[in-house]
Amino acid sequence: MTDLTAVVMFIGVIAYALFGGADYGAGFWDLTAGGAVRGRRTRALIDSSLSPVWEANHTWLIFCLVMIWTGFPPAFAAITTTLYIPLGLTALGIVVRGAGFAFRKVLLRTAHQRVTGAAFALSSVCTPFFMGTVAGAIASGRVPTGGHGDALASWVNPTSLLGGILAVAACAYLAAVFLAGAARQRRAGALERGFRRRALGAGAAAGAVALAGVFVLRSDAPRLFHQLRTDGLPLLIASAVFGVAALALLFGHRSHVVVRTLAAAAIATVVAGWGVAQYPCLLGTHLTIQQAAAPAPTLWVLFAVSCVAALLIAPSLLLLYALQLRRRLG
Numbered sequence: 001m002t003d004l005t006a007v008v009m010f011i012g013v014i015a016y017a018l019f020g021g022a023d024y025g026a027g028f029w030d031l032t033a034g035g036a037v038r039g040r041r042t043r044a045l046i047d048s049s050l051s052p053v054w055e056a057n058h059t060w061l062i063f064c065l066v067m068i069w070t071g072f073p074p075a076f077a078a079i080t081t082t083l084y085i086p087l088g089l090t091a092l093g094i095v096v097r098g099a100g101f102a103f104r105k106v107l108l109r110t111a112h113q114r115v116t117g118a119a120f121a122l123s124s125v126c127t128p129f130f131m132g133t134v135a136g137a138i139a140s141g142r143v144p145t146g147g148h149g150d151a152l153a154s155w156v157n158p159t160s161l162l163g164g165i166l167a168v169a170a171c172a173y174l175a176a177v178f179l180a181g182a183a184r185q186r187r188a189g190a191l192e193r194g195f196r197r198r199a200l201g202a203g204a205a206a207g208a209v210a211l212a213g214v215f216v217l218r219s220d221a222p223r224l225f226h227q228l229r230t231d232g233l234p235l236l237i238a239s240a241v242f243g244v245a246a247l248a249l250l251f252g253h254r255s256h257v258v259v260r261t262l263a264a265a266a267i268a269t270v271v272a273g274w275g276v277a278q279y280p281c282l283l284g285t286h287l288t289i290q291q292a293a294a295p296a297p298t299l300w301v302l303f304a305v306s307c308v309a310a311l312l313i314a315p316s317l318l319l320l321y322a323l324q325l326r327r328r329l330g
Contacts, residue, residue: 001300002293006282008306009067010275016060017271018174018264021167023054025175027097027124028168029198030117036110043117045191047105049182052329054101056320058094059313063306071302072292074145075282081147083137086130086155093127096120128171129164136163139274140221141284145291158220162213169206170267176202177246177263181256185327196250203247203263207240210270223285227277235273242266 026046033039033046069076080087100120104113133155140159143149154160176199183191217225228236246262249255278284282292293299323329 001296001303002290005067005071005293005299005303006289008303009064009071010272012060012064012067013275014268014271016057016064017170017267019053019057020060021128021171021267022174022178023050023057024124024128024168025171025173025202026050026179027121028172029175029179029195031121031125036114041188041191042194045179045183045186045188049179049324050101051105052324053320055098056317059317063309067302067306071294071299072282072289073294075287075292078143078145078147078149078283078287079134079138082143082149082151082154083134085151086133086137090127090130090134093123093130097123097127125168128167132162132164132167133160134163135167135274136160138283139163139224139278141223141286143283145283145287158216159224162209162216166206166209166213169202169209170270173199173202173206174263174267177250177256177260180250181260184256185325199250199263200247203243203250207243221284224277228273231279232273232277235269235276239266239269239273242269 026049030039030043030046033042068079096119100116100118100123104116104120107113107116136157136159137143137155140157142154142157142160176195180192180195180199183189183195214225217228242262243266246259246266249259249262280288280290282289294302320329
């Protein structure tokens with residue numbers, strides 16, 4: 001039951017990496033779209049693509065927080081008392097991003113739109129970066145079991161910075177792939193070609209960061225490096241194959257449905273590879289899943305509630321995404 005609860009929680013992590021990641025990546029392209037005139041069509045596409053789904057995607061983040069808080073309270077306490085700076089900046093980024101996205105749609109003056117748009121775009125880049133630093137801190141074993149670790153060194157280190165940069169690159173790649181498909185549905189050829197080029201560039205950048213990360217992990221997080229080279233290697237190879245295939249099909253102007261599926265699979269497998277490499281530890285090298293788990297009755301109740309939530313939420317979200325992809329939502 002302990003392992004099963006951890007797997008359910010990590011499914012939520014993967015889901016947020018995919019759906020939330022695509023949202024954050026759209027903000028990255030909003031930031032780099034150019035001025036008010038040159039970037040108008042790009043931002044209009046981003047607005048129409050995000051508006052119906054961007055808040056719903058936070059469901060996965062809330063799910064993950066509830067799972068670790070209830071199912072693994074010692075780990076939750078250790079993480080929050082050590083990584084409160086990047087976690088606080090993440091929370092601030094989520095709030096600023098939502099406010100900027102909402103207000104820029106109703107403000108009339110260009111100057112005001114620029115301010116709120118910049119808030120949305122900058123926080124869309126900073127938020128996944130800080131989330132990546134948290135993941136790097138946990139994976140490299142810099143969060144002590146008792147919590148209250150070093151407030152700066154725990155997340156300002158090579159592995160955490162690698163996690164932050166890789167998170168931003170992966171979000172940008174996912175968003176560009178999805179937005180290229182959205183532009184194709186709208187028969188906006190220029191936008192489609194632009195986002196296809198962005199996806200190819202972001203995919204290549206994410207691959208380069210991942211390759212460079214091998215050397216970073218080898219020196220800074222040797223246990224994680226060893227586990228990725230052994231237990232996690234099949235998933236990393238699968239991620240590379242999916243990613244290269246997606247880029248090849250994207251370059252060849254193939255079906256965006258297939259490209260989106262392969263791109264999502266590339267991100268999902270690399271995140272799953274991290275989970276497999278981390279096992280059986282929940283915090284780096286010292287706190288195992290068994291040691292951090294709540295009592296068995298609590299895990300049973302948590303699992304049952306998760307099943308009920310999945311039956312209620314998953315069909316609703318699938319319907320929402322399906323309607324959005326078919327452009328049935330205003």
